Amino acid sequence: MIRDDSPPPARSNAVPRYREIYEALRQKIVSGEWPAGYRLPSEHELARSFGCARMTIGKALGALADQRLVTRRRRAGTTVNMPRPQESVLEIHDIEAELLAAGVSYAYQSLERRVRRASTADANILGVPSGTPVLALTGLHRAGGRPHALEERLINLHAVPEARAERFSGISPGRWLLQRIPWTEAEHQIGALNADAAIARWLAIRRNTACLTIERNTWRDEQRITHVRVIYPCDQHRLVARFRYGPT
Amino acid sequence: MIRDDSPPPARSNAVPRYREIYEALRQKIVSGEWPAGYRLPSEHELARSFGCARMTIGKALGALADQRLVTRRRRAGTTVNMPRPQESVLEIHDIEAELLAAGVSYAYQSLERRVRRASTADANILGVPSGTPVLALTGLHRAGGRPHALEERLINLHAVPEARAERFSGISPGRWLLQRIPWTEAEHQIGALNADAAIARWLAIRRNTACLTIERNTWRDEQRITHVRVIYPCDQHRLVARFRYGPT
DNA sequence: TTCCGCGATATGTCTAGGCATATTATAATT
DNA sequence: AATTATAATATGCCTAGACATATCGCGGAA
Numbered sequence: 001m002i003r004d005d006s007p008p009p010a011r012s013n014a015v016p017r018y019r020e021i022y023e024a025l026r027q028k029i030v031s032g033e034w035p036a037g038y039r040l041p042s043e044h045e046l047a048r049s050f051g052c053a054r055m056t057i058g059k060a061l062g063a064l065a066d067q068r069l070v071t072r073r074r075r076a077g078t079t080v081n082m083p084r085p086q087e088s089v090l091e092i093h094d095i096e097a098e099l100l101a102a103g104v105s106y107a108y109q110s111l112e113r114r115v116r117r118a119s120t121a122d123a124n125i126l127g128v129p130s131g132t133p134v135l136a137l138t139g140l141h142r143a144g145g146r147p148h149a150l151e152e153r154l155i156n157l158h159a160v161p162e163a164r165a166e167r168f169s170g171i172s173p174g175r176w177l178l179q180r181i182p183w184t185e186a187e188h189q190i191g192a193l194n195a196d197a198a199i200a201r202w203l204a205i206r207r208n209t210a211c212l213t214i215e216r217n218t219w220r221d222e223q224r225i226t227h228v229r230v231i232y233p234c235d236q237h238r239l240v241a242r243f244r245y246g247p248t
Numbered sequence: 249m250i251r252d253d254s255p256p257p258a259r260s261n262a263v264p265r266y267r268e269i270y271e272a273l274r275q276k277i278v279s280g281e282w283p284a285g286y287r288l289p290s291e292h293e294l295a296r297s298f299g300c301a302r303m304t305i306g307k308a309l310g311a312l313a314d315q316r317l318v319t320r321r322r323r324a325g326t327t328v329n330m331p332r333p334q335e336s337v338l339e340i341h342d343i344e345a346e347l348l349a350a351g352v353s354y355a356y357q358s359l360e361r362r363v364r365r366a367s368t369a370d371a372n373i374l375g376v377p378s379g380t381p382v383l384a385l386t387g388l389h390r391a392g393g394r395p396h397a398l399e400e401r402l403i404n405l406h407a408v409p410e411a412r413a414e415r416f417s418g419i420s421p422g423r424w425l426l427q428r429i430p431w432t433e434a435e436h437q438i439g440a441l442n443a444d445a446a447i448a449r450w451l452a453i454r455r456n457t458a459c460l461t462i463e464r465n466t467w468r469d470e471q472r473i474t475h476v477r478v479i480y481p482c483d484q485h486r487l488v489a490r491f492r493y494g495p496t
Numbered sequence: 497t498t499c500c501g502c503g504a505t506a507t508g509t510c511t512a513g514g515c516a517t518a519t520t521a522t523a524a525t526t
Numbered sequence: 527a528a529t530t531a532t533a534a535t536a537t538g539c540c541t542a543g544a545c546a547t548a549t550c551g552c553g554g555a556a
Contacts, residue, residue, distance in 0.1 A: 016508075016509060016510085017509080017510075018509080018510085029430070030430050030432050030468070030469065031430075032430060042535080042536055042537085043536070043537070044535095044536080052510080052511085053510065053511045053512065053513090054511095054512085054513095054537095055510075055511075055512085056509085056510065056511080058537080058538080058539095059509090059510095061537090062538095072536090072537065072538090073518075073519075073536085073537075074517065074518040074519060074535085074536055074537045074538070075517090075518055075519035075520055075534090075535055075536050075537070076518085076519060076520075076535095076536075076537085077535090077536060077537080078536085078537080083426055083427075083430055083431070085339050085340070085341045085342060085345070086339070086340040086341070086342075086426075086434055086436075086464065087337060087338065087339045087340070087434075088337070088338045088339075088340065088434060088435075088436045089335060089336070089337055089338070090335070090336050090337070090338040090436075090489050091333050091334070091335045091336075092333070092334040092335070092336065093333045093334070094333060094334075097333070178331055179331075182277070182278050182280060182331055183331070183493075184278050184492060184493045185490070185491065185492040185493070186334055186336060186490070186491050186492070187336075187488065187489070187490045187491075188334070188336050188338075188487075188488070188489040188490070189486050189487065189488050189489075190438060190460070190486065190487040190488075190489070191460060191482060191485075191486045191487070192440040192458040192459055192460040192480075192482035193458050193482055194442075194456070194457065194458040194482070208442070208456050208458075209442065210440040210441050210442040210456075210458035210459065210482075211440055211458065212438070212439060212440040212460075216334065220278070221278065232440075234439060234440040234441055234442070234458075237439075238437050238438065238439045239436075239437065239438040239439075240435065240436070240437050240438075241338050241435070241436040241437075241438070242433070242434070242435045242436070243433070243434050243435075244432060244433040244434070245431075245432045245433070264538075264539060264540090265539080265540075266539080266540090290505080290506055290507085291506070291507070292505095292506080300540080300541085301540065301541045301542065301543095302507095302541095302542085302543095303540075303541075303542090304539085304540065304541085306507080306508080306509095307539090307540095309507090310508095320506090320507065320508090321506085321507075321548075321549075322505085322506055322507045322508070322547065322548040322549065323504085323505055323506050323507070323547090323548055323549040323550060324505095324506075324507090324548085324549065324550075325505090325506060325507080326506085326507080
């Protein structure tokens with residue numbers, strides 16, 4: 001017996017099939033038609049009803065799972081998740097690039113630069129054994145000639161020995177590091193503080209002005225690279241983060 | 249001629265092949281052996297050298313591209329990216345769940361509740377036409393009996409008509425909404441401010457104390473649901489975000 | 497010299513099967 | 527009744543091949 005082995009019509013739509021399916025299923029979920037806990041049809045059933053191979057369905061369901069809209073377990077099937085905790089992707093840009101993109105002139109001014117063996121405090125902050133050689137930097141980011149942010153940084157000289165020879169007059173250490181050292185993990189902590197006298201002087205703001213602080217730790221496969229705290233006056237900077245349950 | 253059609257040995261390692269390959273390639277990149285701009289071997293070549301099907305290579309490379317470690321373009325091939333702008337996934341938790349998880353008692357105290365037609369200011373903040381019915385809420389989150397955060401919220405009553413009947417005495421509007429309304433997009437803005445007299449009184453802090461503010465806008469497929477601004481005293485809360493170039 | 501068309505190449509997507517494995521439901525046994 | 531073996535099911539991973547499509551580079555024409 002001869003079966004119809006003609007290939008399916010050459011769908012050359014711009015949007016791939018798996019994405020159409022992803023969108024269709026996503027719509028069921030975000031519209032509430034399939035509420036939390038609902039169990040989706042099996043891959044085989046969906047493949048039949050959408051008229052495609054099981055692997056194509058698998059790709060669509062995999063994308064939904066990546067977005068955490070559903071959970072997939074063998075034999076148990078695919079079920080709709082509870083709405084998640086509010087989650088966003090926060091991009092913390094290089095200050096210099098950000099300002100230049102906005103058409104503002106930028107300069108980094110080094111205020112202090114010291115190589116030392118890590119004190120107990122340094123060791124705690126940077127997460128290295130005390131006594132490890134570190135480079136401690138303080139500097140000011142200027143935008144349009146005016147103070148924009150104050151930066152306090154510790155660099156692990158075991159991880160970045162080249163830094164010992166770099167003066168960082170002119171180039172910001174953040175950019176310098178970013179261009180040289182690939183990092184594999186980063187942690188940010190965001191907080192607020194009242195400017196003390198020293199901070200207020202450097203940033204040319206009044207004492208007690210609220211400032212946003214961003215602390216960042218970076219790792220390169222287990223090894224700590226640097227710790228930095230950047231202090232922005234409250235009116236200079238906002239962090240924006242956006243998340244969407246998206247067309248991926 | 250008879251070819252060896254015996255299937256490949258039944259690798260039943262716990263780690264799938266595509267992930268092994270992903271890790272191997274990732275290692276080349278983060279170690280610096282393949283620097284930014286380096287062009288990877290083609291899928292065919294990799295498939296040959298790893299001894300697997302092209303699709304398996306495609307899955308590994310796709311994962312690297314998801315992590316933005318590489319860029320893939322037809323004909324041009326797959327190339328290693330420059331290190332990215334610092335990016336992190338920020339989870340902004342439900343305050344109530346967070347405090348309960350920490351073993352602290354939690355309560356929401358409604359301070360003000362008004363239904364009104366959106367003023368121009370409301371309209372700007374919430375992104376709806378002025379005149380749209382909105383619910384304006386002010387409330388205090390208490391932890392262990394003490395003030396923890398102040399919340400100012402606008403809810404679009406066209407999007408959430410059920411909210412008109414809800415008193416929000418006891419239950420926090422954030423939690424109430426999260427349980428009822430699936431959202432598809434969220435934007436967060438994080439900033440700092442000095443507490444004014446009203447804020448200071450409610451939060452039982454001194455005037456001018458630095459506070460962290462989180463503003464959140466949520467959408468459900470184009471439609472604005474709510475805008476909220478939460479104000480935390482600087483010593484009460486930090487935001488932590490973490491990112492890793494990961495084993496996915 | 498410059499521009500245009502064409503072939504080569506690498507990825508993007510898809511199919512139709514296959515075996516592996518976790519988990520659940522059911523039947524059998526103690 | 528409680529426990530254990532077994533079968534069924536749904537996902538997870540994989541292959542070998544196919545066509546589609548973007549784009550790079552080259553050679554010929556204006």
